[in-house]
Amino acid sequence: MDKFRVLVVDDELDFLETIVKRLKTRKIDVTGVDSGVKALSLLNDQDFDVVILDVKMPGLDGIDTLREMKKKKPLVEVIMLTGHASVESGIQGMQLGAFDYVMKPVALDELLEKMRQAYERKLISEGKA
Amino acid sequence: MEAQYFKKLWWNIILATLSFSVIPLFVLGVVIYQQFSFSYTAKITDNLKTLVENRCSAVDLFFEERLSQLISLANTHTLERLADEDYLNKVFNIIQTRSKSFLDLGVIDQEGNHLAYVGPYYNILKDVNYKNEDWFGAVMSTGTYISDVFMGFRKIPHFIIAVMVREKNRVWILRATIDSDILENLVRAAQLGKKGDAFIINRENILQTAPRFSGKLLEHPNTPNFAAATGTQVEELPIEGVDNLFATSVIKNKKWVLVVREDPKEQLTPLLRARFLAGLIGLGGVLLIVIGAVFTTRSMMKELMEMERKKAVSDEISIQSSKLAALGKMAAGIAHEINNPLAVIGEKAGWLKDLLAMEDISHSPHFQEFADAVHKIEYHIVRAKTVTHRLLGFARRMEPVAEKVNVNAVMDEAIDFLENEARYRSIDIQTDYIPNLPLTLSDPAQLQQVFLNILNNAIDAIGKDGEILIKTKYIAKNNEIAVTIHDNGPGIPKEMLDKIFDPFFTTKEVGKGTGLGLSISYGIVEKLGGRIMVASEEGQGTTFTIYLPIRD
Numbered sequence: 291m292d293k294f295r296v297l298v299v300d301d302e303l304d305f306l307e308t309i310v311k312r313l314k315t316r317k318i319d320v321t322g323v324d325s326g327v328k329a330l331s332l333l334n335d336q337d338f339d340v341v342i343l344d345v346k347m348p349g350l351d352g353i354d355t356l357r358e359m360k361k362k363k364p365l366v367e368v369i370m371l372t373g374h375a376s377v378e379s380g381i382q383g384m385q386l387g388a389f390d391y392v393m394k395p396v397a398l399d400e401l402l403e404k405m406r407q408a409y410e411r412k413l414i415s416e417g418k419a
Numbered sequence: 420m421e422a423q424y425f426k427k428l429w430w431n432i433i434l435a436t437l438s439f440s441v442i443p444l445f446v447l448g449v450v451i452y453q454q455f456s457f458s459y460t461a462k463i464t465d466n467l468k469t470l471v472e473n474r475c476s477a478v479d480l481f482f483e484e485r486l487s488q489l490i491s492l493a494n495t496h497t498l499e500r501l502a503d504e505d506y507l508n509k510v511f512n513i514i515q516t517r518s519k520s521f522l523d524l525g526v527i528d529q530e531g532n533h534l535a536y537v538g539p540y541y542n543i544l545k546d547v548n549y550k551n552e553d554w555f556g557a558v559m560s561t562g563t564y565i566s567d568v569f570m571g572f573r574k575i576p577h578f579i580i581a582v583m584v585r586e587k588n589r590v591w592i593l594r595a596t597i598d599s600d601i602l603e604n605l606v607r608a609a610q611l612g613k614k615g616d617a618f619i620i621n622r623e624n625i626l627q628t629a630p631r632f633s634g635k636l637l638e639h640p641n642t643p644n645f646a647a648a649t650g651t652q653v654e655e656l657p658i659e660g661v662d663n664l665f666a667t668s669v670i671k672n673k674k675w676v677l678v679v680r681e682d683p684k685e686q687l688t689p690l691l692r693a694r695f696l697a698g699l700i701g702l703g704g705v706l707l708i709v710i711g712a713v714f715t716t717r718s719m720m721k722e723l724m725e726m727e728r729k730k731a732v733s734d735e736i737s738i739q740s741s742k743l744a745a746l747g748k749m750a751a752g753i754a755h756e757i758n759n760p761l762a763v764i765g766e767k768a769g770w771l772k773d774l775l776a777m778e779d780i781s782h783s784p785h786f787q788e789f790a791d792a793v794h795k796i797e798y799h800i801v802r803a804k805t806v807t808h809r810l811l812g813f814a815r816r817m818e819p820v821a822e823k824v825n826v827n828a829v830m831d832e833a834i835d836f837l838e839n840e841a842r843y844r845s846i847d848i849q850t851d852y853i854p855n856l857p858l859t860l861s862d863p864a865q866l867q868q869v870f871l872n873i874l875n876n877a878i879d880a881i882g883k884d885g886e887i888l889i890k891t892k893y894i895a896k897n898n899e900i901a902v903t904i905h906d907n908g909p910g911i912p913k914e915m916l917d918k919i920f921d922p923f924f925t926t927k928e929v930g931k932g933t934g935l936g937l938s939i940s941y942g943i944v945e946k947l948g949g950r951i952m953v954a955s956e957e958g959q960g961t962t963f964t965i966y967l968p969i970r971d
Contacts, residue, residue: 302759308766315773346755373758393811394762395804398769 294339294409296320299329299355300371301347309342312398318405326355333362340408342401343388345372345379353382360387365415367408371396429720436712441705448701452694459690463664464653467686471666471679472651474609474617481605482565482580482672485520485597489582490563493593498586501526501593502534511537522577522596529590531555538596540573547572558583558592565673568599568627568637576636578602578627599636603628606677614682619675622646627675640678648676655683728921732938739939754807761803768796823858824866826900826967827891833870834889837878844883848874851890859900860970865943869951872936873904873963879927880908880961898969899949905962911955919953 296313300306301324310322321336323329327350329341341359345352356368370383373394380391389408392401492510493501501507511524523538531550538544549555558564558581566579581594602619606628609617618630624646626636634640642665643656651668664681684691771793775786783789834848841848877887885907892901911919911926918924920941944951948968955961 302763304763305759305766308763308770312766312770312773315777373755373762393808394758395765395800396762397765397801 293317293319295337296340296342296405297329297332297338298322298342299326300344301325316402326350326352329355330358333359338366339412340405341366341368342371343368345370345383353379353386356383356386356388365412367412369404369408425720425724429716432716432719433712436716437708440708444701444704448697452697455693456690463686467653467664467666467679467681468651470609471668471677474606475668475670475677477605478602478670478677479672485580485595486563488514489580489593489595493582493584498526498589498591504535504537507535508537520597520601522598525594527592527594543573554579554581567621599628609679611681612685614685616680617678619670619677620646621675633680642678642680645676645678732942736939736942750810754810757807761800761807764796765800768793768800821860821862824861824863825856825858826866826902827852827856829863829867830870830889830891830902833867833874836871837874841878844878846878846881846885846887848887848889851888853891853893856891856893856900857969859967861947861967865947869940869943869965872940876936877904877906877908881906900967900969902965903962905960907960910957910959910961912957916953916955
């Protein structure tokens with residue numbers, strides 16, 4: 291499988307820092323930012339295959355960020371991540387084109403599996419496009 | 420308190436109904452009776468008046484006739500002619516052939532000597548001198564005279580009609596006697612009914628005719644004194660406490676008073692019957708109204724109480740669900756707050772694990788300790804995660820939803836909640852599910868509440884040491900799921916069996932149960948389109964069966 295580029299967006303710095311480190315040790319090209327605004331500006335310069343997006347963030351929240359991202363890069367696959375079990379935000383996310391919806395805390399292997407699936411789907415959509 | 424309220428309401432409705440229907444009925448009855456009574460009494464009074472006037476005229480006519488007979492006789496004969504007893508006898512016989520009114524006939528001179536006499540008392544009266552008799556003086560001064568009834572020389576009640584004749588220079592008197600029987604016959608026609616009476620009194624209130632009941636001839640009657648009466652009158656007066664109707668009229672020729680006495684009861688019998696009948700019909704009507712009011716009110720109250728009950732249940736359900744919704748929100752908040760740090764801990768532990776795998780630490784003497792500690796941290800994070808995720812699931816379920824439900828799974832969750840409690844009481848919960856139970860569109864949270872209620876009751880019923888057996892079945896015929904929950908508790912007495920779904924019915928101690936669990940469950944299952952049944956035998960245990968339709 292090709293190496294794929296991942297962007298993690300989470301305002302919880304301890305979480306962000308650690309998950310980035312762990313993904314890097316698994317040879318994944320990963321970047322971490324702590325806000326939706328930063329993620330969007332980064333997306334202007336760089337291409338990513340999969341975005342891990344926290345739903346609940348101060349300022350621009352996950353849903354709004356997702357909406358903007360999909361406008362900029364419709365093909366990027368987004369996995370929503372949250373500590374909150376709000377069904378509405380999950381459904382809303384899916385409606386806005388998120389790939390999946392995962393609840394914190396999540397085992398890294400599980401998340402990796404989801405990322406791979408998301409990447410596969412991206413490849414398929416790109417192939418069709 | 421509730422019963423008191425309904426009792427009061429019952430009385431209010433009954434009283435209102437009764438007063439609005441009985442009062443008009445009563446007023447109608449009284450008014451009609453009054454009108455009837457008034458006109459009937461007026462009619463009776465009129466009749467009585469006519470009767471007494473009629474009789475008076477008859478008596479007056481009788482007197483007139485007799486008087487004119489005598490006057491004609493006296494004025495068409497000379498004294499000598501009439502003093503001849505043979506001739507007088509002849510005349511008397513002629514008069515008697517037409518009417519037997521006269522008892523005898525006599526001719527008396529101005530000195531009071533009886534010149535001639537025809538009649539049955541010849542021996543007693545022939546030689547009598549009347550000069551000192553009252554009537555003699557009266558006839559000499561007035562010309563004609565009708566006496567009161569008296570005994571006279573013959574000692575038999577009679578009265579006299581006398582006519583004085585002036586002939587040239589002498590004066591004589593033609594006198595006739597009339598048996599008072601004749602008068603009585605005239606009056607008797609006015610003696611009506613069984614208790615009616617009629618009699619004549621003179622101005623001294625002495626009876627001139629023999630009444631039926633009111634006294635004896637020539638004595639005072641036992642009635643009020645009507646001697647001073649003028650004109651015709653009808654009045655109601657009591658005698659010895661009994662009401663009597665009296666009609667009086669004056670006989671013009673004699674100034675006597677004819678009195679007709681009636682028993683008003685006899686006259687008023689039709690009126691009394693009408694009163695009785697009106698009373699009876701009125702009473703019947705009231706009775707009907709009362710019965711009608713009671714029955715209508717009873718069914719109304721029944722309806723009302725049923726509504727009240729249903730309202731109580733739905734109120735309780737909504738209170739319960741709003742409580743649970745609040746609880747759910749809180750649970751979600753807590754879960755969220757815990758999940759975030761939990762995620763950080765998880766990642767840190769994961770990072771440690773990664774590091775342990777990468778570095779040369781494996782040679783460190785405490786490597787195994789590190790690995791174990793990290794493993795334990797991860798294990799307990801998973802454990803905590805299970806709790807928070809369950810909390811979130813619980814929170815989500817508080818909102819009413821309709822989703823595809825696996826009834827077996829819902830039941831498992833319900834059992835999870837109560838497992839500890841059951842274990843403490845050494846109650847064994849056995850399940851016998853049908854695998855591949857079809858999914859149905861339902862509200863899992865509400866369904867779970869029903870299962871929880873029934874399981875809770877089962878545990879409470881058993882108390883300690885027992886068994887609960889739960890089965891699920893698919894009934895293809897009705898396309899429905901049947902869930903049976905059986906406990907081997909003491910069972911429910913027969914007389915309570917049909918009450919257990921009633922709101923506020925509880926067998927638990929005061930304060931322990933609300934008595935709403937089963938009625939809420941009943942309401943929920945009904946709302947989900949299913950039904951709930953109970954079977955129980957004392958000493959054998961109780962089985963609840965919940966039927967749920969399969970809906971897509």
